[in-house]
Amino acid sequence: xxxxxxxxxxxxxxxxxxxxxxxxxxxxxxxxxxxxxxxxxxxxxxxxxxxxxxxxxxxxxxxxxxxxxxxxxxxxxxxxxxxxxxxxxxxxxxxxxxxxxxxxxxxxxxxxxxxxxxxxxxxxxxxxxxxxxxxxxxxxxxxxxxxxxxxxxxxxxxxxxxxxxxxxxxxxxxxxxxxxxxxxxxxxxxxxxxxxxxxxxxxxxxxxxxxxxxxxxxxxxxxxxxx
Amino acid sequence: xxxxxxxxxxxxxxxxxxxxxxxxxxxxxxxxxxxxxxxxxxxxxxxxxxxxxxxxxxxxxxxxxxxxxxxxxxxxxxxxxxxxxxxxxxxxxxxxxxxxxxxxxxxxxxxxxxxxxxxxxxxxxxxxxxxxxxxxxxxxxxxxxxxxxxxxxxxxxxxxxxxxxxxxxxxxxxxxxxxxxxxxxxxxxxxxxxxxxxxxxxxxxxx
Numbered sequence: 001x002x003x004x005x006x007x008x009x010x011x012x013x014x015x016x017x018x019x020x021x022x023x024x025x026x027x028x029x030x031x032x033x034x035x036x037x038x039x040x041x042x043x044x045x046x047x048x049x050x051x052x053x054x055x056x057x058x059x060x061x062x063x064x065x066x067x068x069x070x071x072x073x074x075x076x077x078x079x080x081x082x083x084x085x086x087x088x089x090x091x092x093x094x095x096x097x098x099x100x101x102x103x104x105x106x107x108x109x110x111x112x113x114x115x116x117x118x119x120x121x122x123x124x125x126x127x128x129x130x131x132x133x134x135x136x137x138x139x140x141x142x143x144x145x146x147x148x149x150x151x152x153x154x155x156x157x158x159x160x161x162x163x164x165x166x167x168x169x170x171x172x173x174x175x176x177x178x179x180x181x182x183x184x185x186x187x188x189x190x191x192x193x194x195x196x197x198x199x200x201x202x203x204x205x206x207x208x209x210x211x212x213x214x215x216x217x218x219x220x221x222x223x224x225x226x227x
Numbered sequence: 228x229x230x231x232x233x234x235x236x237x238x239x240x241x242x243x244x245x246x247x248x249x250x251x252x253x254x255x256x257x258x259x260x261x262x263x264x265x266x267x268x269x270x271x272x273x274x275x276x277x278x279x280x281x282x283x284x285x286x287x288x289x290x291x292x293x294x295x296x297x298x299x300x301x302x303x304x305x306x307x308x309x310x311x312x313x314x315x316x317x318x319x320x321x322x323x324x325x326x327x328x329x330x331x332x333x334x335x336x337x338x339x340x341x342x343x344x345x346x347x348x349x350x351x352x353x354x355x356x357x358x359x360x361x362x363x364x365x366x367x368x369x370x371x372x373x374x375x376x377x378x379x380x381x382x383x384x385x386x387x388x389x390x391x392x393x394x395x396x397x398x399x400x401x402x403x404x405x406x407x408x409x410x411x412x413x414x415x416x417x418x419x420x421x422x423x424x425x426x427x428x429x430x431x432x433x434x
Contacts, residue, residue, distance in 0.1 A: 005328070005331075005332075008328050009328040009329055012324060012325055012328040013325065013328070016314070016317065016321065016325050019317065019321065020314065020316055020317065023316045024316070079314075082310075083310060083311065083312065083313065083314060083315065084308055084309075084310025084311055084312035084313075085312050085313065085314060085325075087276075087278060087306065087308060087310070087312060088306070088312045088326065088329060088369075089329065090278060091276055091277070091278070091301050091304065091306050091329075092298070092301060092329035092330060093298045093299075093301050093302035093329070093330050093331060094298065094329065095298065226278055227273075227278060227279045227280055
């Protein structure tokens with residue numbers, strides 16, 4: 001197959017997933033709503049002491065982002081598995097890993113990008129300083145694609161199981177932990193006025209690693225799940 | 228191009244569905260699988276697609292194992308399974324455009340393909356709003372928009388009415404007369420006037 005037709009398949013698949021998401025707007029808004037609700041409930045729960053909020057803010061926002069991503073993961077492959085279109089991807093004449101990238105990119109655009117856009121507002125709500133909010137944005141920009149990429153492997157492995165939700169969390173959450181630690185501590189460090197280059201390099205490394213390995217692992221996992 | 232099975236074995240939940248199955252399908256021929264429910268027809272078709280790995284033996288395409296060929300085999304095949312493989316929240320046109328992009332496109336326009344399965348006029352309706360038979364015909368229309376040799380069909384006539392069955396049988400017959408191959412399971416008698424049919428009854432093999 002020529003790279004031209006592969007590019008066509010990639011863009012059509014991306015467009016298809018975005019169209020489907022637009023036709024299910026309620027499902028699309030769910031994780032975002034969860035993210036906003038969790039983060040905005042924290043000041044009510046632990047009190048509005050600015051120092052305290054500043055201290056827990058980065059962690060709260062990142063934990064909420066992580067759980068919101070987890071909430072939306074099943075959507076990557078579940079409905080395609082149920083109506084049989086997933087089989088068709090595996091039987092296409094294109095490399096499955098490239099099609100996986102299109103699906104993960106669509107998932108990130110639908111769930112990751114809205115989190116990114118709304119997060120500065122939540123940063124302000126929790127009283128984070130401007131520098132910290134900027135770093136929060138950078139960590140989310142680098143980190144949310146990692147959430148989608150790693151999540152795709154987990155969903156691909158569990159999509160054939162009837163009650164895969166629990167196993168999915170157990171599989172994926174440990175792999176999210178390094179990202180959570182580095183990202184939250186980057187924002188903390190930035191709030192303290194210290195340089196965060198090392199943190200950002202590590203998160204970038206996680207992104208490069210998951211971008212190169214996860215599509216291959218996801219494709220292999222899908223083969224196992226469907227056979 | 229030939230599709231061959233060598234000593235094919237399929238085991239499911241410790242039950243041997245079939246073993247040492249041998250057949251050979253050439254261009255212009257159809258393989259019709261018969262047998263009771265649970266006799267392994269769908270499993271065999273999924274093995275022929277390359278979705279499921281055989282528990283013994285191999286399937287070859289022009290002499291090479293299909294699981295080694297991968298996409299180079301899939302470019303010659305189209306599969307309509309038990310599940311339709313179409314998105315209910317897309318229109319028939321959007322569904323066919325995606326199906327076409329996943330394979331090697333042929334000259335048939337999407338509208339012409341819809342027309343051939345009597346769905347012209349429904350191209351912009353959400354597939355969810357079509358009847359079961361119409362959805363099945365849309366699934367079968369996927370076969371028409373890519374350039375493939377081997378069609379693997381699992382109960383293609385499910386939920387089709389008498390007229391729909393005739394339309395599809397005509398399409399299948401045309402496909403083999405142009406040098407295509409078929410591998411079909413069906414509870415319904417498959418009437419293909421111009422096609423050389425090979426029948427394998429999996430229940431009898433097991434007995």
